[in-house]
Amino acid sequence: MLKGVLTLGIIISFGVAVSFGITTKSNNNVIISTSEIGSNHPKNKHGLTYGSSADTLTYGKEPDLIKAYGIDGTMGYVKKEDLHSPMPKTPEEALKLTKEAKDIEIPLYDNNGETVIGTFLLGSGSSE
Known part of the structure; x- marks a missing residue:
């Protein structure tokens, strides 16, 4: 019984991971690092945001x-x-x-x- 529950959990986790990957790819989402968050402002010719x-x-x-x-x-x-x-x-x-x-x-x-x-x-x- 425990083996079946663990197997089902692994299958569900894999399915969620695959669907997340497909969703991310199909929506053209871009993953950015935390160092890039907040740098969404344009820069002028002097490099100032x-x-x-x-x-x-x-x-x-x-x-x-x-x-x-x-x-x-x-x-x-x-x-x-x-x-x-x-x-x-x-x-x-x-x-x-x-x-x-x-x-x-x-x-x-x-x-x-x-x-x-x-x-x-x-x-x-x-x-x-």
């Missing part, structure tokens, strides 16, 4: 130039490094930075990452 951060598949893999709308409504891109400030090292430093936070204007670029086409307002989150 650009696009919406909403298209990012993996945390930390947002494009170099992130789609944004400027103060006047112009669509462009902000540099990822312009959006991220250094992380505080202590809770006291974090509290001080939060209290001193101000709105900052940063450049809004064309997708080449060089031509400034406007200004993006990076809000502090303060209601003052």
Whole structure:
């Protein structure tokens, strides 16, 4: 009895594996490695990726130039490094930075990452 159950299990497993392989091949699916996940953004002539951060598949893999709308409504891109400030090292430093936070204007670029086409307002989150 146990031998029959094991044989049936092996046959079912083989059938599932074969049907998965056929489905994958017939749908032309591409298997990508985890190192490629999040790299779905196009690159400009300078090798910088650009696009919406909403298209990012993996945390930390947002494009170099992130789609944004400027103060006047112009669509462009902000540099990822312009959006991220250094992380505080202590809770006291974090509290001080939060209290001193101000709105900052940063450049809004064309997708080449060089031509400034406007200004993006990076809000502090303060209601003052």
